[in-house]
Amino acid sequence: MIKQALLGEFLHEAENTRKLLKAIPDSALEWKPSEKNWTTxxxxxxxxxxxxxxxxxxxxxxxxxxTYHYDKGDISKSDNIVGKFEENFAKAHEVLNNWDDSTAMNEWRMEMDGNVIFPPMPKIQVVRGFLFNHLYHHRGELVVYLRSTGNKVPGLYGPTADDNSF
Structure with missing residues (x-):
């Protein structure tokens, strides 16, 4: 039951992530709002x-x-970033589909070199906070990046100011 609820949200929100990533033109990739921020x-x-x-x-x-290693690939083109998203999404979808949700209350934590950097909590809380909400937070930042570079923002939860029906 828990898995089905998460899977529904996961699929819906992955489509929103896909739309947002596809909206990034190559011309905006090097822009960042300040020296402290990441580039687009x-x-x-x-x-x-x-x-x-x-x-x-x-x-x-x-x-x-x-011990975590990730090859982000070539991020100099938006299509490459979208391709990496599609690759990671497919693996994540498979993982979620195959998850035994009887482990939802298992304690989970994040460590780095033996130091706890994400405190122990039930796995279901980690899924909602660390995976889902964390992603939504960064998507919100990306919307601001797109607006700040004069680009259109796709509707994620309904029309945006860029939609002609306004």
Whole structure:
């Protein structure tokens, strides 16, 4: 039951992520709002990467960032970032489909070199906070990046100011 609810949200929100990533023109990839922020390409790549975390989140009780390695690929083209998203999404979808949700209350934590960096909590809380909500947060940032570079924003939960029906 829990898995089916998560799967429905996952599929709906992955489509929104796909629309948002496809809206990024190559001309906006190097833009960033300040020296402290990521470029658009780095932010978009991070959004795609979140889907790569599903395996370690769903199948393990400890996610060791000290041993985690990720090849983001060539992020100099939007199509490459979308391609990486599609690759990671397919793997994440398979992981979620095959998840035994009887482990939803198992304690999970994130560590790096033996130090706890994400405190122990039930796996279901991690899925909602670390995977889902974390992703939505970064998508919101990406919407601001698109607006700030004069680009159109696709409707994620209904029409946007770019929709002609307004």
């Amino acid at each position: 390409a780095q932010l978009a790549s991070h959004i795609a990467e979140v889907y790569n975390w599903y395996e370690d989140t769903f199948s393990k009780d400890v996610f060791d960032m000290g």
